[in-house]
Amino acid sequence: MPIVMKGSEVAAAMKEDMVKKVSELKAKGIVPKLAILRVGSRADDLAYEKGAIKKMADIGIECEVHELAQDVGQKDFEAEFNKINSDKSVHGILMFRPLPKNLDENAVLEVIQPHKDSDCMCNANIAKVFSGDLSGYPPxxxxxxxxxxxxxxxxxxxxxxxxxxxxxxxxxxxxxxxxxxxxxxxxxxxxxxxxxxxxxxxxxxxxxxxxxxxxxxxxxxxxxxxxxxxxxxxxxxxxxxxxxxxxxxxxxxxxxxxxxxxGSITTSVLAKHVLRGAGAQFN
The missing domain is CATH 3.40.50.720 (NAD(P)-binding Rossmann-like Domain)
Structure with a gap:
């Protein structure tokens, strides 16, 4: 019989290390935070969001959701993104894609701070992954x-x-x-x-x-x-x-x-990247 590789076991092992890291960061006065930016309310986005929020809570990472209407304009979309991107209390950003066809995501991907790019959206992190630079954030x-x-x-x-x-x-x-x-x-x-x-x-x-x-x-x-x-x-x-x-x-x-x-491990990786972002911002 084969060994069944269960994501829950991997996530549990990762959690132990991350809870310790959260304690270390909080001792330095840093409260790790993930910001989720969602346009509209697609069922798959909502399902992943629910899991991500639960995972962050289990580990001790704060999580805030920024929800925009499906028909939001480009100007308002960019303003909301830039507010999150410049917020020093935010250490990781998850933006659900694909965006509605009326929005240009490249406008924000070009300006996201790489250490907040928790799911490898920007060219800087993509380039690091492809060059073998371990300081990048893989998807x-x-x-x-x-x-x-x-x-x-x-x-x-x-x-x-x-x-x-x-x-x-x-x-x-x-x-x-x-x-x-x-x-x-x-x-x-x-x-x-x-x-x-x-x-x-x-x-x-x-x-x-x-x-x-x-x-x-x-x-x-x-x-x-x-x-x-x-x-x-x-x-x-x-x-x-x-x-x-x-x-x-x-x-x-x-x-x-x-x-x-x-799939059971992806939100744990997301949390891991948020903690890396918090450490990078502190340093």
Whole structure:
């Protein structure tokens, strides 16, 4: 039977370290704070926001939500963002994207303070991730995969990793994080020729393409480590990942489920980045 990599166990281990860090910061007179900026009220944004607020409270980080109407104008949107960005009591900013089509997000991404950019929105942090500079803030989901592999003591050095997905939110930055750990990374996607054969070549297979149950048993080598980053809803309204879990599980040595897998770690990474921002601002 494979080891099921549960996000709750990873998050619990991270929490212990972060609670200690919060105490150290508060002893210096710093109260860590996350500001969430949300335009409109999309159901997925509200669900993530609820989880983020709970996570921050559990760790001891303050959290404030700035909600703007769906039809807010560019001028008012930028004014609200700039107020948060210049607020010295705020150490991390989470802005839900995509924004409504009437808003230009580049106007604010160009001015966000990099140490407050908790989910890697600005070019400065993206560049650091791609150059291997550890002072950058990787996207929370990409970093969550690394946190999971570290917790389960899966050494990446020299390992063949097949990564399915090429988005700037997960695939591309995650490839850079894996390379930083000396993995040998093969990137592929839904249009890759002989995708099944390419996937079978990976000792570690990471699925992040956003297509329900696309990774089937014939695509997984015996004893592989399988990390499922996908969050999908199938034709029956059931939440599932990019991996056909029931079909694949028996072939793996380690496998992460959906839900209760990588997604359970992302808000912990967000909190970790807020604490880094608080420390950076203090220094």
């Amino acid at each position: 929370c989901t990409a970093q969550a995969v690394i946190e999971m592999l570290d917790y389960y003591k899966i050494d990446l050095t020299g390992k063949r990793v097949t990564l399915v997905g090429r988005s700037m939110v997960v695939g591309k930055p995650l490839a850079m994080l894996l390379l930083k750990r000396n993995a040998t990374v093969t990137m592929c996607h839904t249009r890759t020729k002989d995708l099944a054969g390419t996937c079978r070549g990976g000792e570690i297979l990471i699925a992040a393409a956003g297509k329900a149950r696309m990774i089937t048993a014939d695509m997984v080598s015996e004893g592989a480590v399988v990390v499922d980053v996908g969050i999908n809803v199938d034709e029956n309204g059931v939440l599932c990942g990019d991996v056909d879990y029931d079909a694949v599980e028996g072939k793996t040595s380690y496998i992460s489920p959906v839900p209760r897998g990588v």
